[in-house]
Amino acid sequence: MSNRRNMYFFHPNGHGTNEKLQPLFDLAKQNDFTIIDDPKKxxxxxxxxxxGAFLQAVRKTGFRQDCLYTGITRSNEAGLYCDFNLDNFNEVLHSMTHEEMEVRRFPVIEADLNNGETTFNCLNELSVRSTIIKTIVIDVKIDDKPFETFRGDGLIVATPTGSTGYNKSINGAVLDPRIPCYQVSELASLNNNRYRTLGSSFVLDKDRKLTLDIVPDGNSYPIIGMDNEAHPTRQVKTITVTLSDKVIKTVKLKNNSYWDRVKRTFL
Known part of the structure; x- marks a missing residue:
């Protein structure tokens, strides 16, 4: 495991944080891991x-493909991305040291803004919402073919792991992360004799391309949400979404499947 000995901790820089986590750092060093300050190394x-911290760690470090991510919760926190807490951190180190770890791979979506102006990834979801008290109109295309014209508060495009958050809160389905796909869900769509949408979430295969064309109807400056961040942009015309070839690799506890965590969280 010599190629996996450099460990970077992503954590809030609040008062006393380093002191509180010092036992964690000491435990890692005792197990021959090197604590470094540069996440690139x-x-x-x-x-x-x-x-939230896990999503930030992945985003701030550039969705690294050549490293392992793991999330550790505090005693009063729960997480679908985080298998470990501060009380069982030694299990992470033991698994890595004795090569007993299991690796879980989470799919990532890629979004292209305004036909190449900028691109970004999302591990949880991409959301497009109105910034003003007015519905937003979006022409939805699948593989460049017109599918529907959406009018409402916005749309959410969620990965399978992101399906348990914002997506679930608006009655989207919870997806198995082993399925290479992504889900599109509506936020307060208008459905009447004049406007008509599918009215339910729909799931797209990994090879499908989703195109969202913002109709210039006085609402060309929507909020683009990337996981738990807002994307700064002057104007949005087109968003193209595909399932990326990237995957986020995480350390997994044995006998702790994704559905075990879903059950603990919601049932």
Missing amino acids: ANIIVSIGGD
């Missing part, structure tokens, strides 16, 4: 906090 990136 890390083989293991550890987030401290819940799912």
Whole structure:
């Protein structure tokens, strides 16, 4: 495991944080791991906090493909991305040291804004919402073919792991992360004699391309949400979404499947 000995901790820089986590750092060093300050040189990136911290860690370190991510929650936090908490961090180190770890791979979506102006990835979801008290109109295309014209508060494009968050709150389906796909869900769509949409979430295969054309109807400056961040942009005309070839690799506890965590969280 010598190629996985450089460990970077992503954690809030609040008062006293380093002191509180010092036992964690000491435990890692005792197991022959090297704590480093540069995430680019890390083989293991550890987030401290819940799912929000994990998403930030992945985003801030550039969706690294050549390292392992793992999330550690505090005692009062829960997380669907995080298998470990501060009380069982030694299990992470033991698994890595004795090569007993299992690796889970989470799919990522890629979004292209305004035909190549900028691109970005999302591990959880991409959301497009109105910034003003007015419905947003979006022409939805699948593989460049017109599918529907949406009018409402916005749309959410969720990965399978992101399906348990914002997507689930608007009655989207919870998807198995082993299925290479992504889901499109509506936010308060208008459905009447004049406007008509599918009215339910729909799931697209990994090889499908989704195109969202913003209709210039006085609402050309929507909020583009990327996981738990807002994307700054002057004007949005077109968003093209595909399932990326990238996957986020995480350390997994044995006998702790994705559906085990879903059950603990929601049932």
